[in-house]
Amino acid sequence: MRPTRRQTFALGVVHALTAVTANAADRCPQASTMEDYPPVVSLRVDNDLFANQDEGYTSGVMLSMVSPNLRDFVDDPCLPGPARWLNTYLARLQPEGFDQQNMVVSIAQGIFTPSNPQPTNLIEDDRPYAGALLVSFGYNARKADRLRTTQLTLGMVGPASLAESSQDFIHRLTGSQEFQGWDHQIHNEPVLNLVHEQSLRSPVVAVAGPLEFDAISHWGGALGNLLTQVNGGFELRLGKRLPDDFGSSPVRPAGNNTAPPVDARHTRGWAWHGFLAADVRLVLRDITLDGNTFRSSHRVDKEPWVAEAALGVALTRGRTKFAFARYFRTREFEGQDRFPAYGSFTVSRAF
Incomplete structure (x- = not known):
């Protein structure tokens, strides 16, 4: 059976990221840097089936590549040529005056649905059908136990995100019921987002x-x-x-081995830890709840304050790391039936 265009595109992205990572050592003359701080490829899968739900933020996947520690973002040969070219236009986002820095490139898809999969008509009092297909460029910089991360995200929401076909594919594999109301998803809209975060790590005790x-x-x-x-x-x-990083929660911009390390990324033998994370946010706009920005579409009245907690475990052996977490969130919009919950699994490999 011939692969679909979507499958061909996904395979191409995986091949490109893998090729870039595999050839990094050939480009980078800083042998000690590549040995101690190799590039990392991570695959993260989120799904609410891990929490026995099938609604809200129902599924997501992200493929990321983390560079080694860089001298700079424009001339460092440890970065491939296209990344150095792109960075000449994004200089204002790049940190200065830090001891260590790296770049993170990710491609991701997120899928959002109401609670009832059966109706073909618009469900006015439940969240909109929505999908997002995104590419992100992140710049992380570290000085001792402080981290700054800035991330630029570009992409599309609406039918162009391929969320409907992706969900149908997943549900056929799992034998789950297909959602019937995708005709009412939010419309196509290009999106542009900037994320900035600061982190502080306490000394290890x-x-x-x-x-x-x-x-x-x-x-x-x-x-x-x-x-x-x-x-x-x-x-x-x-x-x-x-680990010598700034958090194991996979969904945070600076989580799960993306920060430039002081110590080597890989260790001999097993390492493990459990983690408890919490986040509180004041949400002014969320396109998956508020609907399209420049045209009319389905929307709901969102809750401005949202809190989230995560409980997880991470295992590392050599250059490979596994992390799993369960997330629990307060209601995101008025009239939401139950508290959202989902699971997130990440596997990372240093090359």
């Missing part, structure tokens, strides 16, 4: 035997027609050989 503890606080916001908000929160971690 030895607890008992091999157990260690640390705490990470974060604060920041997002601006754009996709999402406009301010937020703040924290993450607590307890385990053996805690």
